[in-house]
Amino acid sequence: MTMTFDSSLSRPEGRHGHPWLRRCLIAAALGLLAVELALGRTALTSALTHLRAPHFGWLLAALAAAVAAMGAYARMQRRLLLSAGLYVPLRRELALTYAAHSLNETLPGGAFFSTQLNYQQMRRFGATPAVASWCIALSGILSTAALAMVTALGALADHGTPAWPTLAGLTAAILLITIGVRHITRHPERLLSLVRTALTRANRLRRRPGDHGLEQIRAFLDQLRAARLTPGHATAAVTYALLNWLLDAVCLWLCLRSVTDQAVTPAQLLLAFCAGMAAGTVTIVPGGLGIIDNALVLGLMTGGLDTPTAIAAVVLYRLINLGFVIGAGWITLGLVLRRTRLEQRHGSAG
Template identity: 30%
Template sequence: MERVVAEQPRAPRWRRAGVAVQWALVLGAVAALVLNRDRLPDPGALRAAAGRAEPLWLVLVVVGGAGSMGAFARLQRRLLRVGGLRMSLRRAFAITYAGNALSTTLPAGPAVSVVYTFRQFRRGGAPARLATAVILAGGVITTSAYTAIGTAALLAEPRSRGPVLAALAVPVAAALLAAPVLLRPGARRAAAGALRRAGGRAVAHPRVAPRAARAAAALAEARDVLRPSGRDWAALAALAVLNWAFDILALFAAAQAVGIAVPPHGVALAYFAAQAAGSALPLLPGGLGAVETSMAAALAALGAGPAAAVAAVALYRLVSYWAVVAVGWAAWAVLREGPRVSARARSARAGRLVLGCLRAASSGMALGMGYGAAAASAEPSRRP
């Protein structure tokens, strides 16, 4: 009997083209490293730069990395509480670290992380609607904070202030001109009707309609499930800003530790440039390679020496990526314990393990600082 094999649908042309572009960028980066290997910083210079790192700044690197994860864990916990569910801080920390490890180390990691976080919220007692709303609202709030901090950094830089102000002036001027007209009820109704018709035509496209419908349904559900008060909004906004500010602080402290005198807004711009580079190459887990290269290049463009820039990025990524991933996988292993263990025992055990891993990471950093100081004492003191 002849078997009929169903033909697998081919991926859309735009998606295949995007994957091809990503691979081309990856191969181009590898080729650039090979062709410019003679221009790369000397490993001895890197060790010397890291060995002269200031211990207090290294402590701030660890504080910044832990503070960023802690702010996001508290943000999600606050959203769960707004929805009527109280979750222990230890369990919220464990879920945040484990979800981050999945997101930054696995293929299609962000999607896997969303599913994992949803299931963990459900195991913690959250209804499906609340778990979905918390994940969606958390993403929207943190993205808004990301945009606000990036705009502030661009405005603080004299070379980018003029173009940014010009770009912001266009919507502000349009709003000021439209405000007197929209005060009339008839004009408001006409404008609302025009916007609804334009939006309807946009979402009616065959490729857009299903996604638009799902997004609209998810937003409506999140609005119905979560009703934050003014105090809640203030706390959520502060936590979202701290989520990014602590991570930027970690990079700033790493730069200061190796003697790079870069203003905070310059470090923020280098940070956002690296985030953009990592997002442009989603095939790379955690943006490995793309983040480090773009971050070091941005610091060098701000006046840092190549060896010092690479050393600062290495210190930053050691804490903000590798240490956080290690803690995250440990938390993931504990949270996978079977139903014989109660939820209270799971969360307590996960919290103890996360805190233990953080202490171990801090101890390892301290040992590294001692080794670096000993190595630096045998060489002439050189500042980049």
């Protein structure tokens, strides 16, 4: 994102924008919330009744599923680093996963801070700039593809007939991504001609020599040779990416079981879960508050659950994901930053 500054920023109206517009938006949001609370008062009251005595055993299992989901994501990133010849202890990768997740979910623009933390810590693990960037980018690609595959599986189970075009398209996309990544890491020099052309045009606009920065880019691409995504590593990474989403969906199901015995099919649960996760990708609200929750509730209601039960299950699920997991992430972030400061202090002393 490009930021521009001008002299108007020194004036109060330039610094604060249009305060009346901000007040109107806040008033509209509060008014909408008040209307929702008034219309859903009966359902909310009933949902609170469900939450007074959730089944402790199912709730504990839901917590374990959430922890396992985070562990699967950490193992996916660890496997990608391992494919580049970099061994990272699982406990350190877990700590990074929790810390980065807490930043991503709770801060406005959290994806930027999460990516920055991932990059900095992977560099401290010993990854080169190219390998760290490659691992972060591929993690996001695999996670997105895995969510799409889980959605397709839910649709497949719900309709009872194979959605062959969708499944074939997803399979082909994953194979092409894997093959493309392997090809680029084995032959990064083949990107150099494209990069040189783009760099020459950019330097022309910046009024600099055409090859300015080319050596740095060539060195960066050469570092990619260390990343050898073998079929074994690729299969393991894709499996962990799928487990990350599936275990998270299991967490939602266990939260549902803790408040009711009403049946919901796996297909309906997966579709509701994927709808909630997809809705969370298009919101700038920290943690997707309100957006993910509404999508999950509506999805569960579509699956046949009554409104109070759906609300109670989603509240418990979000308490685990936004309360326990992110709370643990912020604690871990403090420990990660403390460890980083100690390493820097010892490094400067040495």
